[in-house]
Amino acid sequence: NAGVTQTPKFRVLKTGQSMTLLCAQDMNHEYMYWYRQDPGMGLRLIHYSVGEGTTAKGEVPDGYNVSRLKKQNFLLGLESAAPSQTSVYFCASSYGGIINEQFFGPGTRLTVL
């Protein structure tokens, strides 16, 4: 089991460029999440999905879009990157339900110049 994997691990963008971060899980989890981690702020939820074909906004969704076309994949898109989106992005998945722990990927470090 690879668990939760994220692609790429690092990326540098120029302001206005676009990119897609890929998250994949092989645990057959229903729920998937995208977070961003910034120093001193913990993790903040960007978007999440409770099943294939469904997505919903989290705490900080502006400037991001997501898609969950397949159960095992959750894509995070930046249409026009801004320096404020410089962060470390984590994907997570869980079996679902409010008491199940989340499993995290290794993260993607994104720098927007």
Added chain:
Amino acid sequence: AQSVAQPEDQVNVAEGNPLTVKCTYSVSGNPYLFWYVQYPNRGLQFLLKYITGDNLVKGSYGFEAEFNKSQTSFHLKKPSALVSDSALYFCAVRPPDGSSNTGKLIFGQGTTLQVKP
């Protein structure tokens, strides 16, 4: 507003001594509480959770946490710290919001634990 606070940015302990990493929360109703650990350049790993029942919860790597409803706290503890415990620790709460069932978590800002030999 629902929130989680970790009042210490950093905790320093000597190897072999007991450690405590503090967490307090503010939610309505009975919360579901979690602790995660993050090693450098890695994702978060689940340590333990409190859902209901015994206030003392045991988790991975010898860690435990005590839920105190009157003090709205969920402090992480370990009787004897190891240098390898040095990492960033996050407390998180899942409010018992009956209107959704997404498993969304509210994270604290994190506490760096430094265990010195």
